[in-house]
Amino acid sequence: MMDPVSAQNRRGDTALKILAAARDVFSERGFAGTTVDEIARRAGVNKATLYYQIGDKQTLYAGVILDVMGSAADTTASEIQNATSPEEKLRTYIRNVAEAMDRNPWMPPIMLREMAAGGRNFPETVVLGLARIFTILGEIIAEGVRRGVFVPAPPPLIHLMIVGAFAFFKTSAPLRERQAGLGGDWPAGEDRVSGTVATEVERLVLRALRKTPGEAG
Amino acid sequence: MMDPVSAQNRRGDTALKILAAARDVFSERGFAGTTVDEIARRAGVNKATLYYQIGDKQTLYAGVILDVMGSAADTTASEIQNATSPEEKLRTYIRNVAEAMDRNPWMPPIMLREMAAGGRNFPETVVLGLARIFTILGEIIAEGVRRGVFVPAPPPLIHLMIVGAFAFFKTSAPLRERQAGLGGDWPAGEDRVSGTVATEVERLVLRALRKTPGEAG
DNA sequence: GCCTTTTTCAACCAAAAGTTTAAACTAACC
DNA sequence: GGTTAGTTTAAACTTTTGGTTGAAAAAGGC
Numbered sequence: 207m208m209d210p211v212s213a214q215n216r217r218g219d220t221a222l223k224i225l226a227a228a229r230d231v232f233s234e235r236g237f238a239g240t241t242v243d244e245i246a247r248r249a250g251v252n253k254a255t256l257y258y259q260i261g262d263k264q265t266l267y268a269g270v271i272l273d274v275m276g277s278a279a280d281t282t283a284s285e286i287q288n289a290t291s292p293e294e295k296l297r298t299y300i301r302n303v304a305e306a307m308d309r310n311p312w313m314p315p316i317m318l319r320e321m322a323a324g325g326r327n328f329p330e331t332v333v334l335g336l337a338r339i340f341t342i343l344g345e346i347i348a349e350g351v352r353r354g355v356f357v358p359a360p361p362p363l364i365h366l367m368i369v370g371a372f373a374f375f376k377t378s379a380p381l382r383e384r385q386a387g388l389g390g391d392w393p394a395g396e397d398r399v400s401g402t403v404a405t406e407v408e409r410l411v412l413r414a415l416r417k418t419p420g421e422a423g
Numbered sequence: 424m425m426d427p428v429s430a431q432n433r434r435g436d437t438a439l440k441i442l443a444a445a446r447d448v449f450s451e452r453g454f455a456g457t458t459v460d461e462i463a464r465r466a467g468v469n470k471a472t473l474y475y476q477i478g479d480k481q482t483l484y485a486g487v488i489l490d491v492m493g494s495a496a497d498t499t500a501s502e503i504q505n506a507t508s509p510e511e512k513l514r515t516y517i518r519n520v521a522e523a524m525d526r527n528p529w530m531p532p533i534m535l536r537e538m539a540a541g542g543r544n545f546p547e548t549v550v551l552g553l554a555r556i557f558t559i560l561g562e563i564i565a566e567g568v569r570r571g572v573f574v575p576a577p578p579p580l581i582h583l584m585i586v587g588a589f590a591f592f593k594t595s596a597p598l599r600e601r602q603a604g605l606g607g608d609w610p611a612g613e614d615r616v617s618g619t620v621a622t623e624v625e626r627l628v629l630r631a632l633r634k635t636p637g638e639a640g
Numbered sequence: 641g642c643c644t645t646t647t648t649c650a651a652c653c654a655a656a657a658g659t660t661t662a663a664a665c666t667a668a669c670c
Numbered sequence: 671g672g673t674t675a676g677t678t679t680a681a682a683c684t685t686t687t688g689g690t691t692g693a694a695a696a697a698g699g700c
Contacts, residue, residue: 220646220647235455236453236455236456236536236539236540237456238452238453238455238456239453239454239455239456241686241687241688242687242688242689243686243687243688251647251648252647252648252649253648253688253689254647254648254649254690254691255646255647255648257689257690258646258647259646259647262688262689263688263689314539315539315540316539318535318536318538318539319453319535319536319539321535321590321591321594321595322453322531322532322533322535322536322539322594323453323532324594324595324596324597324598325594325595325597325598325601326597328598333598333601333602333605334602336598336602336605337602337604337605340604340605340607341604357630359623359627360607360608360623361607362592362605362606362607362609363588363592363607363620363623363624363627364627366587366588366591366592366595367584367585367587367588367624367627368584369587369591370583370584370586370587370588370590370591371580371583371584371587373538373587374538374583374586374587375579375580375583377538377539377541377542378538378541378542378583379541380541380542380543381541381542381545381550381553384542384550385550385551385553385554387554387557387558388550388553388554388557388579389579390557390577390578390579390580391577392579403580406576406577406580407580407584410576410580410581410584410631410632411631413574413630413631413632414627414628414630414631415630418635418636437677437678458656458657458658459657459658459659460656460657460658468678468679469678469679469680470658470659470679471659471660471661471678471679471680471681472677472678472679474658474659474660475676475677475678476677479658479659480657480658480659
């Protein structure tokens with residue numbers, strides 16, 4: 207009998223290779239647009255191995271969704287703790303979303319396609335993660351309002367504006383390259399979002415939320 | 424020989440029926456996810472008729488894209504003229520995007536999926552329309568800055584925030600129904616965007632752009 | 641050398657999908 | 671009423687795809 211540890215390792219290795227390839231292809235072509243053969247080809251693995259290791263296309267996709275969309279909530283939640291003022295928390299929040307998308311470039315396309323499908327393929331844990339993010343944002347804003355530095359605003363809308371801007375910006379790289387003027391001041395080929403873009407979004411969102419001196423509320 | 428008029432009419436009729444069905448199915452399932460059979464079935468037409476009238480799946484999809492994404496720029500451009508102040512123009516801009524999405528519910532899913540694909544299927548005219556919208560928004564902001572009522576801001580980012588918020592809100596209706604707390608204060612089942620949502624976005628964007636009394640710039 | 645797990649190879653199947661062909665139908669026109 | 675161009679249909683054809691299988695080979699610890 208094979209050593210269970212190294213057996214586990216080998217199993218884990220190929221499974222990870224397959225997951226990574228699936229993540230690539232699914233994020234490029236969407237669920238219906240990808241073929242299992244293509245995933246196996248890119249993973250450098252036989253199709254039968256893929257079925258042996260993981261299962262059918264649906265199972266594979268579910269794994270990718272969880273992998274790509276699942277981690278966002280946790281990291282955001284933990285990092286917010288370190289910030290002190292509501293302004294800093296909000297900045298951290300925005301910067302976190304931006305960094306998550308740069309670190310995880312598969313997220314924007316998959317998120318866009320899944321939202322186009324009404325999010326019906328999101329597993330329960332992902333939806334709960336989303337709800338938690340909204341709660342966090344809601345608490346940040348509520349605290350700001352309580353302290354008299356923010357005006358009230360609907361958290362889901364703020365979140366959608368932030369995420370929408372980042373996701374669209376990232377996926378629009380080919381468009382910006384194709385048509386001058388679509389990118390504004392950004393240098394062509396820049397598809398990172400945690401730099402200038404995030405700074406700009408921070409500025410805009412904070413201007414929108416910050417209570418101006420003399421404002422009622 | 425058939426009367427060319429009624430012939431044209433019949434041809435136009437079935438072609439429109441097919442286009443409408445294609446629009447429905449493509450917006451629900453995306454390009455790769457839809458079958459030509461399903462389109463023909465929903466159009467109440469034989470599959471061969473579809474090929475006779477329009478062509479293959481690609482051609483059909485190109486027609487839908489043009490139909491769904493093509494009109495946005497023109498209507499926006501014309502309506503902006505009527506507004507006077509930069510503030511009013513910006514409000515009109517935002518309200519226009521919102522109304523376009525309510526009037527044309529196929530747009531958000533198709534836009535999201537196409538953006539996920541890097542906009543590579545957008546025909547030239549659609550991309551030019553997008554560029555024109557950015558130009559319009561840029562002029563509104565520039566005028567506001569010149570008159571001392573706005574602070575400078577990157578037009579593409581503003582646009583992406585607006586469109587992102589609206590598109591995500593519209594497609595997230597099933598998610599909001601599934602999970603309480605995702606919708607904030609909005610009543611469940613409300614998926615219109617040109618009402619409260621647009622008002623809220625107007626408020627936020629104007630707060631972000633408006634120069635506060637005493638602000639330099 | 642034996643045994644278990646893993647991977648490959650090849651083929652297969654059934655279902656589905658895109659496309660085409662030839663025949664049937666429709667309606668104006670002589 | 672028959673002709674004819676335009677239109678629609680039924681049915682087939684071709685290719686692709688997802689899924690499965692069975693046997694063989696490789697890998698690697700014992």
